[in-house]
Every structure is written in structure tokens, then in C-alpha cells.
Amino acid sequence: MIENRIKHRHLSSFVEVARLKSIGKAAVSLSISQPAVSKTIRELEEILGVELFDRSHRSVVLSYYGEVFLRFAGASIAALRQGVESVELALKQGASIVRVGALASASSRVLPEAVTRFLGSSVGTTPQIITADNVAILNQLRAGELDFALGRMGSPASMVGLAFEHLYSERVAVVARREHPLFAQGAGLGRLSDYVVLVPPSGSIIHDHAVELLIRLAVGPQLRRIDTVSTVFGRAFATTTDAIWIAHYGEVVGDIAAGTLRELPVDTSDTFGPLGLIVRSGAPLTLGAELMMAAIREVAGEVRAEGER
Structure with missing residues (x-):
């Protein structure tokens, strides 16, 4: 690829020659020899396959292609300089805090790694790390109490002033303790109404999915229900009683892997929803926030590669 062959010395030499309109002056500015500047410019032209300077003039004049390339070369050098300055500033400032809002499912599945x-x-x-429901996370982010969030994309009204970057998708899971009677041979889901069901409360991001699942399973109004978004309570209650827990898959993936909880044979393929990074539109991010987001993107990419569940 062409961009992989272009080095910083190519860009700096090109920009200086264009700025000073002289190879000699550019060499002095860069503290290198004039032949070295000329050679670097020729290398860059060979890589791009075009002439960047019109050599029919006595002075150094940018060609059409040179004018086009200058805009991007200058921006690249400026961005690199800003990046270096940001790192230097962060080092001078010493310890700082990056405040991350996260859904419980993301806190369990992506954030630890x-x-x-x-x-x-x-x-x-x-x-x-601040864990809360999606509505609370978005409100805290908008108020400037968080640097960024890892959550689900909310309704258009709730996303005003915010920008969402999709990382992976996640579904709802219906789980119970490993030895639950519903896993017994011949047991059917028709007996679901016999048990307490933990359901995300109204207003939570997966509440509607949970209600639709219960309707599909023909669970009537006599259902004994507990509304909660607490992962700690849900895990403790579901593993010590015969309660059924409807939760984000990411909240229970570790419990399923450990064998303390099992998924009931309920089709939840239509409950997938996007999870990703959420930031305030146009708000600058600290170096710490940028690095944390980069780490989250990396881990989320591995989740996608394993297969979204």
C-alpha cells in the first residue's frame, strides 16, 4: 500500500519545500543537506506516481498534484505534532482519572480485559468505572460527569448531543440455576409461570424485549415478578432460588461458562441490540480516554470475531 511507504521525512521535506519555495532553504530549516532533501522529494514522487513540483519554473512551484497533496500532508504533520504535545502534557500533569460509564453487561464482558x-x-x-442503566449513563455523559460511555444506543431523543460508535451486538438471555426443575427431562416452558421472574424495569433498555419474550411464552398476568437492573442481586437471587432471570447476555456469560447458571431453551435471536462507545458530540477527549477507548475497541473486536451472542 502506498501510505505504508510514506515516512515522516517525506512529509516534512515536502511541506518545508512547499512553504519556503526553495530546496536550499528547506534543507537549512530541516538541518539536513540539500541533496538529501532533493532525494527525499524524488522518493515521494516515485511512491505517489506524480510530480509534486513544476520543474519548468526557475523557482520551486507546486504542481496541481502538489497542491492537492499539501493539504493532507500538512494536516498529517499537524495531527502528529498535536499528538506528541498531548502525550507530553499528560506526562507533565501526572496522574489523572478517566471516567467510564458502562452497562452491567459491558462491565462483565468487555471492560475487565x-x-x-x-x-x-x-x-x-x-x-x-461507573455502572448504571442506559438512561442514567446517557444523562451523566451529557452532563459532563463521564468522559465516555459503553452502552446501547438509545432512542433518537435520548441521543441528542451524543455520538454512537457501534462495536458489537448483544442479545437477551433467559437463565436459571443449573439444577432448576425446568431443566429436568420432559419439563416444559409452560410451567414458567410457577416461578418468580427477574425482569428489567420499565424504561430500561431491554425491558420491551423481556415483555415480548414473556408474551411469546404465554406467561399470564399472574406472573410473580421482580423488577431489577442489579446484576449483583440478579446473580445472587437466581443462583440461590428457582427464579428465572432475564438479562443481557454479557451479564451472565461468565456464570454460564462457570456452570452456575444455564440458559433456558428460549429463542432470543430477535433481541440483538447494538453496543458501542458513546461520547459527547464535538467534545475533546483526554489522552487517557482515547487510550481506554482504543483498548475497548480491541477487546470488542475479539468479541465480534468469536461470534456475537
């Missing part, structure tokens, strides 16, 4: 990788970057930043 992402935080581990982030801490290995040695930037002296302390992660602060």
Missing part, C-alpha cells in the same frame, strides 16, 4: 490492557499502557491514569 480492556482495563487490564489499558493499565499496561503506563500512562498514569486511573480508570473510574
Whole structure:
């Protein structure tokens, strides 16, 4: 690929020659020899396959292609300089905090590994993880109480002033303790009404999915229900009683892997929803936030590669 062959020395030499309109002056500015500048410019032209300067003039004049390339070359150097300055500033400022809002499912599935990788970057930043329901997370983010969030995309009204970057998709899971009577041979889901069901409350991001599942399973109004978004309570209650728990798959994936909870044979394929990074539109991010988001993207990519569930 062409971009992989272009080095910083190519860009800096090109921009200086264009700025000073002289190879000699550019060489002085860059503290290198004039032949070195000329050679670097020729290399860049060979890589791009075009002439960047019109050599029919006595002075150094940009060609049409040179004018086009200058806009992007200058922007690239400026971005690199800003990046270096940001790192230097972060190092001077010392320890800082990156505040991350996250759904419980993301806190269980993606964040632990992402935080581990982030801490290995040695930037002296302390992660602060705030777990809440999606509505609370979006409100805190909009109020500036969070640097960014990892959650589900909300309704258009709730996303005003925010930007969403889709990372992976996740479905709802219907689980119970490993030895639950519904897993007995011959047991059917028709007896679901015999048990307490933990359901996300109205207003939570997967409440409607949970209600639709219960309707599909013909669970009537006599259902004994507990409304909760607490992963801690849900796990404790579902593993010590015969309650059924409807939750984000990411909240229970570890319990399923450990064998303490099992999924009931309920088709939840139509409950997939997008999870991703949410930021305030146009708001600058700290170096710590950028690095944490990069770690989350990396881990989320591995979740996608394993197959979204």
C-alpha cells in the first residue's frame, strides 16, 4: 500500500519545500543537506506516481498534484505534532482519572480485559468505572460527569448531543440455576409461570424485549415478578432460588461458562441490540480516554470475531 511507504521525512521535506519555495532553504530549516532533501522529494514522487513540483519554473512551484497533496500532508504533520504535545502534557500533569460509564453487561464482558490492557499502557491514569442503566449513563455523559460511555444506543431523543460508535451486538438471555426443575427431562416452558421472574424495569433498555419474550411464552398476568437492573442481586437471587432471570447476555456469560447458571431453551435471536462507545458530540477527549477507548475497541473486536451472542 502506498501510505505504508510514506515516512515522516517525506512529509516534512515536502511541506518545508512547499512553504519556503526553495530546496536550499528547506534543507537549512530541516538541518539536513540539500541533496538529501532533493532525494527525499524524488522518493515521494516515485511512491505517489506524480510530480509534486513544476520543474519548468526557475523557482520551486507546486504542481496541481502538489497542491492537492499539501493539504493532507500538512494536516498529517499537524495531527502528529498535536499528538506528541498531548502525550507530553499528560506526562507533565501526572496522574489523572478517566471516567467510564458502562452497562452491567459491558462491565462483565468487555471492560475487565480492556482495563487490564489499558493499565499496561503506563500512562498514569486511573480508570473510574461507573455502572448504571442506559438512561442514567446517557444523562451523566451529557452532563459532563463521564468522559465516555459503553452502552446501547438509545432512542433518537435520548441521543441528542451524543455520538454512537457501534462495536458489537448483544442479545437477551433467559437463565436459571443449573439444577432448576425446568431443566429436568420432559419439563416444559409452560410451567414458567410457577416461578418468580427477574425482569428489567420499565424504561430500561431491554425491558420491551423481556415483555415480548414473556408474551411469546404465554406467561399470564399472574406472573410473580421482580423488577431489577442489579446484576449483583440478579446473580445472587437466581443462583440461590428457582427464579428465572432475564438479562443481557454479557451479564451472565461468565456464570454460564462457570456452570452456575444455564440458559433456558428460549429463542432470543430477535433481541440483538447494538453496543458501542458513546461520547459527547464535538467534545475533546483526554489522552487517557482515547487510550481506554482504543483498548475497548480491541477487546470488542475479539468479541465480534468469536461470534456475537
